[in-house]
Amino acid sequence: MSAPGVFRVAAWVVQRDLRLATRRPSQVLQPLAFFAVVTLLFPLGYTPELAKLRAIAPGVLWVAALLASMLALESLFREDAEDGTLEQFVVSGQPLTLLLFAKTATHWLMTGLPLTLMAPLVGGALGVPFAALGGILSALVLGTISLSLIGAVGAGLTLASRRGGVLLSLLTLPLAVPVLIFGARATELAIAGDSLTGPLYLLGAVAVLGVTLAPLAAAAAVRIGLE
Amino acid sequence: MDWTWFHKFGSPPHVYRLAGLLTPWFAWPAALLILGALYGGLVLAPPDYQQGDGFRIIYVHAPSAWLAVMIYAVMATAAGVGLIWRMKVAHAVAASCAGVGAWFTVVSLLTGMLWGKPMWGTYWVWDPRLTAQLILFFLYLGYMGLRASIDDTSRADRASAVLALVGVVNLPIIRYSVEWWNSIHQAPSVMKMDRPSMPFDMLAPLLAMLLGFTLYFGAVLLIRLRAEILRRERNASWIREELT
Numbered sequence A: 001m002s003a004p005g006v007f008r009v010a011a012w013v014v015q016r017d018l019r020l021a022t023r024r025p026s027q028v029l030q031p032l033a034f035f036a037v038v039t040l041l042f043p044l045g046y047t048p049e050l051a052k053l054r055a056i057a058p059g060v061l062w063v064a065a066l067l068a069s070m071l072a073l074e075s076l077f078r079e080d081a082e083d084g085t086l087e088q089f090v091v092s093g094q095p096l097t098l099l100l101f102a103k104t105a106t107h108w109l110m111t112g113l114p115l116t117l118m119a120p121l122v123g124g125a126l127g128v129p130f131a132a133l134g135g136i137l138s139a140l141v142l143g144t145i146s147l148s149l150i151g152a153v154g155a156g157l158t159l160a161s162r163r164g165g166v167l168l169s170l171l172t173l174p175l176a177v178p179v180l181i182f183g184a185r186a187t188e189l190a191i192a193g194d195s196l197t198g199p200l201y202l203l204g205a206v207a208v209l210g211v212t213l214a215p216l217a218a219a220a221a222v223r224i225g226l227e
Numbered sequence B: 001m002d003w004t005w006f007h008k009f010g011s012p013p014h015v016y017r018l019a020g021l022l023t024p025w026f027a028w029p030a031a032l033l034i035l036g037a038l039y040g041g042l043v044l045a046p047p048d049y050q051q052g053d054g055f056r057i058i059y060v061h062a063p064s065a066w067l068a069v070m071i072y073a074v075m076a077t078a079a080g081v082g083l084i085w086r087m088k089v090a091h092a093v094a095a096s097c098a099g100v101g102a103w104f105t106v107v108s109l110l111t112g113m114l115w116g117k118p119m120w121g122t123y124w125v126w127d128p129r130l131t132a133q134l135i136l137f138f139l140y141l142g143y144m145g146l147r148a149s150i151d152d153t154s155r156a157d158r159a160s161a162v163l164a165l166v167g168v169v170n171l172p173i174i175r176y177s178v179e180w181w182n183s184i185h186q187a188p189s190v191m192k193m194d195r196p197s198m199p200f201d202m203l204a205p206l207l208a209m210l211l212g213f214t215l216y217f218g219a220v221l222l223i224r225l226r227a228e229i230l231r232r233e234r235n236a237s238w239i240r241e242e243l244t
Helices: A006-023 A025-045 A050-082 A085-091 A096-110 A112-125 A130-160 A165-175 A177-192 A197-226 B004-008 B012-044 B053-085 B088-120 B128-149 B153-185 B200-232 B237-243
Strands: none
Touching: A006 A025, A006 A096, A025 A050, A025 A112, A050 A085, A050 A096, A050 A112, A050 A130, A050 A165, A050 A177, A050 A197, A085 A096, A085 A197, A096 A112, A096 A130, A096 A197, A112 A130, A130 A165, A130 A177, A130 A197, A130 B128, A130 B153, A165 A177, A165 B128, A165 B153, A177 A197, A177 B153, A197 B153, B012 B053, B012 B088, B012 B200, B012 B237, B053 B088, B053 B128, B053 B153, B053 B200, B088 B128, B088 B153, B088 B200, B128 B153
8 A cells, every 4th residue: 555645644634633623612612712701801991982992903803812822722732742643743754844734724724713703703892894804804814824833833842841831922922923013003904994915915924934934843843842 | 174173062071171261262351341441431432412421321232232132143043053963062052142141131121221211201112122122032031931841951952942943033023023013103213323423432432342242241151151061961971070
């Protein structure tokens, strides 16, 4: 029997992770609930006036999305490292970079994409006009891709350490600063009704750079973490 | 080409002795330059026409800010060398860099705040350079946190090396995004010093200070490197011979 091609194997990884996610929906739903709860806190803590909320909506949306995707990262590699799945990835002879990229892509499908789809609801609650939603959605799609990729590197690096959580955030949040800046700027422009191509291109560039380099770094990190 | 000189850097005893020999060659020029530049900067240089004597903090602020960034580059280079050639000594260099770099970041932030109080009327403004420096500080903290959280030295070395490299790729992007972020939210800051138009007796102490601080970093790095090597090789037999 000939060995399966690399893309075949990557597809299997995606399939497996999707199946695991459907068996444990709480892992997918919790970051989403967290996203909603955090944004709910702002009207309560600041003001219920929609005009004022609209002014801080870009920051709130992006910080909440950043924190929610941070929260979801813990589950990206940790369990598979503990039950030996990642070890099998390493010894399988298949390119680890590609397998981890497949895992990260699936992770994005289960966190970044739902977060993006929830944004209209949350944004609407913050007084974001309907016309801005298209721009905000496209910015969030590109931004959450980068966040998942940056997070994958952090999650790989913290495999070797005893405690994940806080350290993972400390490692990843400074690296995610450009995504936050460009994303919030795009959202601000969208709300104001201006053209947001500039920040969108920059978000796209960060995402492309992430797709190119982050899986390599994540693979190196996971190898070190599993020893 | 003969690469022996390079491979010799892989040997802890060799580097330990070399670092010991080199330390005074960095420390003494550093001390002389810093003392000379202090005199030049605090006494000889004329007061600034706008800021008066307040500008003199630049002689500490600018060199620390420069070192904070440069040390990160040195650290990432050492980490990369350690990762590629599996050189334990290079990892020891990276480990010795982190603490110094983080402190210089703190010094540059604190002096920046002290400078900001009389010039801007407040200790902290979200000036792009201050903000980028703050983010750099968090990058250092993350690096040291990761290193501290892994017990096994070799794994800690390589994991933190990957982080340092990721950070060094990201650092320019962070710097530019922060500059861009601020250019939107805030009018250009009050303080735009035209460096080339700085008179010579203001500039010369600054350059001497930059060189002095850099040499000082070299000396501190060598001392810390020796301590780090001793810690790592504490069970090796050459240390007993070296120290008796």
